[in-house]
Amino acid sequence: MRAAAEPQADDLILSIREVKKHYPIREGALQRVVGHVRAVDGVSFDIRRGETVGLVGESGCGKTTLGRVIAALADPTEGGVHYNMDGMMSRIDRLEGKAARAFRRNCQMVFQDSFASLNPRHLVIDLVGRPLKVYNEATSANLIERVVELLEQVGLGRQHLYRYPHQFSGGQRQRISIARALALNPEVIVLDEPTSALDVSVQAQILNLLNDLQKERNLAYLFVTHDLSVVRHMADRLVVMYLGKVAEAGETQAIFDSPHHPYTRELMAAKPDLEADANVEVRGLEGNVPDPARPPRGCRFHTRCELATPACGWEVDDVVRWLEDAPGMFEHLVGVERQTDFAARLAFDSEEAAGLLSMAVRSEQVPEAMRAAMRRLNLDGDKVEIEFEDVGEIGLTARDDGRMAACVLSPEEVASWKRT
Amino acid sequence: MLDAKHGGATVASVRDLKVHFQSKRGVVHAVDGVSFDIRDGETLGLVGETGCGKSVTGRSFLRLLPVPPGILAGGSVMFSAHEVCTGCEGTGCETCEGTGRKAGQDRSVNLLGIPSEDMRRIRGDRIAMIFQDPGKALNPTLPVGAQIAEVFLQHRTDELIALAGLPADTVGAVRRFASQSPRLGDGWLLSLPGARAQRRRVEEALATMVAGALAETQVPNPAKLMARYPHELSGGMRQRVMIAQALACNPDLLIADEPTTALDVTVEARILELIRNLQQRRKTSVLYISHDLSLVRRISDRVAVMYAGRIVEIGTTTEVFANPRHPYTRGLMAAVPGADTPRGRLAAIRGTVPELVDPPAACRFCGRCPYETSACRNNDPFLEAITPSHLVACFIDHPAPSGERPNYGRVTA
Numbered sequence: 001m002r003a004a005a006e007p008q009a010d011d012l013i014l015s016i017r018e019v020k021k022h023y024p025i026r027e028g029a030l031q032r033v034v035g036h037v038r039a040v041d042g043v044s045f046d047i048r049r050g051e052t053v054g055l056v057g058e059s060g061c062g063k064t065t066l067g068r069v070i071a072a073l074a075d076p077t078e079g080g081v082h083y084n085m086d087g088m089m090s091r092i093d094r095l096e097g098k099a100a101r102a103f104r105r106n107c108q109m110v111f112q113d114s115f116a117s118l119n120p121r122h123l124v125i126d127l128v129g130r131p132l133k134v135y136n137e138a139t140s141a142n143l144i145e146r147v148v149e150l151l152e153q154v155g156l157g158r159q160h161l162y163r164y165p166h167q168f169s170g171g172q173r174q175r176i177s178i179a180r181a182l183a184l185n186p187e188v189i190v191l192d193e194p195t196s197a198l199d200v201s202v203q204a205q206i207l208n209l210l211n212d213l214q215k216e217r218n219l220a221y222l223f224v225t226h227d228l229s230v231v232r233h234m235a236d237r238l239v240v241m242y243l244g245k246v247a248e249a250g251e252t253q254a255i256f257d258s259p260h261h262p263y264t265r266e267l268m269a270a271k272p273d274l275e276a277d278a279n280v281e282v283r284g285l286e287g288n289v290p291d292p293a294r295p296p297r298g299c300r301f302h303t304r305c306e307l308a309t310p311a312c313g314w315e316v317d318d319v320v321r322w323l324e325d326a327p328g329m330f331e332h333l334v335g336v337e338r339q340t341d342f343a344a345r346l347a348f349d350s351e352e353a354a355g356l357l358s359m360a361v362r363s364e365q366v367p368e369a370m371r372a373a374m375r376r377l378n379l380d381g382d383k384v385e386i387e388f389e390d391v392g393e394i395g396l397t398a399r400d401d402g403r404m405a406a407c408v409l410s411p412e413e414v415a416s417w418k419r420t
Numbered sequence: 421m422l423d424a425k426h427g428g429a430t431v432a433s434v435r436d437l438k439v440h441f442q443s444k445r446g447v448v449h450a451v452d453g454v455s456f457d458i459r460d461g462e463t464l465g466l467v468g469e470t471g472c473g474k475s476v477t478g479r480s481f482l483r484l485l486p487v488p489p490g491i492l493a494g495g496s497v498m499f500s501a502h503e504v505c506t507g508c509e510g511t512g513c514e515t516c517e518g519t520g521r522k523a524g525q526d527r528s529v530n531l532l533g534i535p536s537e538d539m540r541r542i543r544g545d546r547i548a549m550i551f552q553d554p555g556k557a558l559n560p561t562l563p564v565g566a567q568i569a570e571v572f573l574q575h576r577t578d579e580l581i582a583l584a585g586l587p588a589d590t591v592g593a594v595r596r597f598a599s600q601s602p603r604l605g606d607g608w609l610l611s612l613p614g615a616r617a618q619r620r621r622v623e624e625a626l627a628t629m630v631a632g633a634l635a636e637t638q639v640p641n642p643a644k645l646m647a648r649y650p651h652e653l654s655g656g657m658r659q660r661v662m663i664a665q666a667l668a669c670n671p672d673l674l675i676a677d678e679p680t681t682a683l684d685v686t687v688e689a690r691i692l693e694l695i696r697n698l699q700q701r702r703k704t705s706v707l708y709i710s711h712d713l714s715l716v717r718r719i720s721d722r723v724a725v726m727y728a729g730r731i732v733e734i735g736t737t738t739e740v741f742a743n744p745r746h747p748y749t750r751g752l753m754a755a756v757p758g759a760d761t762p763r764g765r766l767a768a769i770r771g772t773v774p775e776l777v778d779p780p781a782a783c784r785f786c787g788r789c790p791y792e793t794s795a796c797r798n799n800d801p802f803l804e805a806i807t808p809s810h811l812v813a814c815f816i817d818h819p820a821p822s823g824e825r826p827n828y829g830r831v832t833a
Contacts, residue, residue, distance in 0.1 A: 200469075208768055228685070270685040274741075282718060284690035284691075
């Protein structure tokens, strides 16, 4: 089954289309579903033969979940991952029988924690040889030779065949994971933080190895990581995720030269590399990643963005979040009567507290953009009526040279902005 | 810059520290003759790979090593608490010979030799530690406020009683309550009308002090945070709680063991900024342990590079990063992917950190070093100065007792 709009190209391997993965939140004795954690909330991009796509973002942004959906370890809630099977794009969760087996052998995964992903009771020969046995690629007679061949490709050898995972160092265990992923000669490997548990010197060995293998076998990689220096080194294209959505996507070098999304800029500013000027100012992001069960409206990053404009989707929740952090205010809030996400009546236990809030949201204590987005603010006894501009979803817009970014600001505005 | 400001007095000096561990395969020389000084108000970065002994070095300051299997095989960790010079209040004058410290006899103690009660008084008060994983270091069964309060109860009983408005000579159950040393029956005594009121005042004073400590770390709404349990907080928030706890008593020395490794880069930058601000304000010395070179470069005044239980290079941050002299330091720096490194051409250091069971009398980097020669395999290099502040343990810069000397011009392996 194939929709007409799907991309068709011979060098395309995987096409991720509007993938959503929501996890239900259950509560109470009956385990009623009270909401959903929107781990991945509508992500699209393509992976082509022989290229490396980097997927970056903070922890909790959904990058690992997306990696698992792509490797068919989790089914998407909506949308789908399409796999190029002999020129036909087919959704992987609808594949059956032989086709499903063909996809599984062509899409492999390497996990972050090699302690957890290698069975401690199995010998290396079992770990690396199992895929070969399952797919009848090797008989017991030539299994050993095939495994040795694979081990040699990743820099291990025959002497390691009959050892257990705990007898290896972290770097060596990650090599075993890579050998296992290579066993069936896949087209694409999902690498989920393959080097974040390793030392830099060992990381360099593994990254070099992955590169050599890619050249030799024309492999495609989806490189999931939070380390920007690694992703800049490895990836041809980059997808930056924030809270389940793509903030920015495009050629790696172009993104590093001029980020079009403030979030990308913040990520890059938080970790200057070793070559950068030692005196370069470094500042991280204020605040926490918002709750993915109730993601902010408009642009999801507006709650932490220093460039936020009135058009970024300010809402009632932003006022409530501000109240939570203001000393001695949240205790006085007794109810929120919500008409929409953008308009509500906040009830307090005293007129004084209501007055304080209506003063505060008009003052410097809240971001200027938030004040500008406020359409109405009425103080009515112990209640405060508040209404913001109604803002729709801020989606990805196409920029020059195949770049995409989800920001209302122009690249020049993002680039020209200086920290105050 | 620090020497000028603080006169370069040392808050701690480690001399030939040796920590070994008994294992099935033999005695592991985890730390094998490490010496360095930490000066007043400076940040010393300690970098190296996993298993090179940097955490063990940090923990030995607080005697947090399991003994056995650990063996304190030798050396000393001398610590001298700040006693600010009365003449100049720390700015440096003639009476204190520019050190900013009270003149007189040496008041330093060997942390490895003092009785455990004395150690207990120093731990958390004069020397504090921030651990790598705040999820593990905080007690999951107590609200974070109660965990910070323990520091004050242990070390600040008198201030607590004064803040509660009670007479300084308060004794009995109330004082025991304020010093967290209850006796049988204290619960009953404290429930008596008079004592109950005093107890409540102590509790209020304690809450004020805890809220103050948390507010220092720039958390929003500290009063609300105090009642939360660690699992309710994000990683960055937990790390702030641990920093608040560590800095609660204004320590002279802070040991930070990979405090941001478990955090996101955006949060990491915030935490670093916080540690640096608090440190500058309070003139605390920091031993910053990390495997992340770019991070250590940003936060440290001086850097010590550790390899296989030894310090192989130590110097000011500028010296070490602009002119690394040890092949291992160079290897570490080259292994970090840079903007212009061609793909697949990262300079990896071959091999892995050697097992430190009965190491031979040779340079420990042998087998991984691209420049090694017979001199390296037959002699054990020790730290020698290149400039007064930059020391390296390598025969490239120092004469070897025997054999052919290595040089950067010739790759031998």
